[in-house]
Amino acid sequence: MSEAAMDQGWQPRIxxxxxxxxxYAGADLAGVSRMQYPPxxxxxxxxxxxxxxxxxxxxxxxxxxxxVLVSGCHPGDCHYLSGNLVARRKFALVKSLLAHVGxxxxxxxxxxxxxxxxxxxxxxxxxxxxDVRKLGPQKKLAKVP
Amino acid sequence: MGDAAREIRRIAAELFDGKKIDxxxxxxxxxxxxxxxxxxxxxxxxxxxxxxxxTCSHNLAVYLPSLFRRGPQKKGAESAPPRVGVxxxxxDMRSLIALAKEKQAPRESLFVIGVPCRGMIDARKLEAxxxxxxxxxxxxxxxxxxxxxxxxxxxxxxxxFAREPLVHDACLECRFPVPRGADVMVEGHARPAGNNGDAxxxxxxxxxxxxxxxxFQAEISRCIRCYACRQACPTCYCTECFAETNSPAWIGVTTxxxxxxxxxxxxxxxxxxxCSECDACVRACPMGIDLRPFTKKIAADVREMFGFTPxxxxxxxxxxxxxxxxxxxxxxxxxxxx
Numbered sequence: 001m002s003e004a005a006m007d008q009g010w011q012p013r014i015x016x017x018x019x020x021x022x023x024y025a026g027a028d029l030a031g032v033s034r035m036q037y038p039p040x041x042x043x044x045x046x047x048x049x050x051x052x053x054x055x056x057x058x059x060x061x062x063x064x065x066x067x068v069l070v071s072g073c074h075p076g077d078c079h080y081l082s083g084n085l086v087a088r089r090k091f092a093l094v095k096s097l098l099a100h101v102g103x104x105x106x107x108x109x110x111x112x113x114x115x116x117x118x119x120x121x122x123x124x125x126x127x128x129x130x131d132v133r134k135l136g137p138q139k140k141l142a143k144v145p
Numbered sequence: 146m147g148d149a150a151r152e153i154r155r156i157a158a159e160l161f162d163g164k165k166i167d168x169x170x171x172x173x174x175x176x177x178x179x180x181x182x183x184x185x186x187x188x189x190x191x192x193x194x195x196x197x198x199x200t201c202s203h204n205l206a207v208y209l210p211s212l213f214r215r216g217p218q219k220k221g222a223e224s225a226p227p228r229v230g231v232x233x234x235x236x237d238m239r240s241l242i243a244l245a246k247e248k249q250a251p252r253e254s255l256f257v258i259g260v261p262c263r264g265m266i267d268a269r270k271l272e273a274x275x276x277x278x279x280x281x282x283x284x285x286x287x288x289x290x291x292x293x294x295x296x297x298x299x300x301x302x303x304x305x306f307a308r309e310p311l312v313h314d315a316c317l318e319c320r321f322p323v324p325r326g327a328d329v330m331v332e333g334h335a336r337p338a339g340n341n342g343d344a345x346x347x348x349x350x351x352x353x354x355x356x357x358x359x360x361f362q363a364e365i366s367r368c369i370r371c372y373a374c375r376q377a378c379p380t381c382y383c384t385e386c387f388a389e390t391n392s393p394a395w396i397g398v399t400t401x402x403x404x405x406x407x408x409x410x411x412x413x414x415x416x417x418x419x420c421s422e423c424d425a426c427v428r429a430c431p432m433g434i435d436l437r438p439f440t441k442k443i444a445a446d447v448r449e450m451f452g453f454t455p456x457x458x459x460x461x462x463x464x465x466x467x468x469x470x471x472x473x474x475x476x477x478x479x480x481x482x483x
Contacts, residue, residue, distance in 0.1 A: 102355065141403050
């Protein structure tokens with residue numbers, strides 16, 4: 001993390017795409033259970049992790065997000081049966097391609113969180129926030145106004 | 146005129162005489178010796194224009210989707226789709242199958258004249274060689290030999306160069322130089338199948354993250370957003386491209402660097418399961434941007450992760466439209482607890 005960013009008390013801003021049926025409910029459970037996790041995420045609820053277009057991720061980074069988290073139902077538990085399984089292939093390619101061109105792999109992370117896993121959600125956000133905090137502000141794809 | 150060209154003309158004339166096709170897409174001689182020009186032929190007489198030599202680099206499958214794109218049809222009164230002949234190298238053939246798989250060109254409406262490929266001559270490499278030997282003169286004729294390429298320059302000189310160093314990088318690495326699944330094959334020999342095991346990618350992957358980013362940025366910063374890469378690509382067939390929609394306006398339309406980088410990342414991503422690694426995008430680029438280390442990545446990943454090589458059979462579903470329960474998911478973040 002850069003000195004300047006540290007001085008200004010920089011906090012990572014992470015855009016979290018959560019699926020309506022599992023991860024969003026998992027986040028809700030974490031909140032209802034009063035679990036503590038870093039206030040670094042901005043949640044966007046999507047109907048299914050299969051709804052994620054790689055352009056969502058690129059747009060978030062371009063708009064200045066320091067990291068992106070995408071989370072859906074565990075494989076096999078998708079509300080739409082196979083949305084997350086089809087998405088998984090897409091995610092694997094996106095993650096690999098972004099890393100290939102030189103974007104830190106920790107900037108864009110994918111996970112599975114079920115509606116009953118409030119603790120897992122809190123821990124996931126902690127981990128992603130920690131990872132992104134180490135990298136510092138995201139400047140590579142951010143559009144300079 | 147080479148044997149292949151004669152053979153293509155004969156087959157084309159036969160097809161037109163037998164009323165088997167309405168139009169044939171092939172090549173004719175270009176305005177200089179460096180390049181051949183795609184041509185649409187619609188009668189046996191016109192078929193005399195057809196040519197074939199080592200400068201037929203373009204991927205002709207790019208013209209197919211627009212030929213089969215039609216407005217709404219009245220039920221019961223649908224007009225028949227055109228019957229199209231295509232002269233295809235192995236890479237054109239693979240793109241054509243990828244298009245047929247995605248219902249952009251019905252395979253039964255196509256008649257493919259397959260031509261075994263010895264590797265096409267890279268006009269840029271040849272131009273550089275000619276410039277070195279004779280200054281920047283035009284080339285009026287090109288004769289493709291077994292080991293050498295001889296050219297005649299506009300000022301009347303005859304030059305000869307070794308063939309192999311002039312061949313496109315894509316052709317040097319080509320793993321499938323013989324078209325598979327053509328309706329008729331033109332006789333001839335193909336170059337031996339290459340396989341360098343993605344050496345270029347491995348070399349690139351050895352660079353540090355910062356170096357890879359710098360290289361990506363340096364290449365993409367030269368992009369003028371002309372979209373030639375997209376237009377030249379046979380499997381980039383959307384009628385409305387994310388780069389140009391304004392609702393939502395995914396990216397800006399200028400050459401601002403982040404917009405341009407996202408355009409290229411997403412364009413390359415969209416070729417997942419389609420890219421036949423023909424390098425049409427690279428050849429089309431007027432800025433000479435080296436897209437290869439990036440475009441090849443998506444093809445290699447699809448091959449490694451999903452065991453899919455595009456362009457061979459119509460039955461296998463495209464890899465991103467399907468899944469396996471045991472697809473690898475090592476990239477999934479596991480939190481510390483929970």
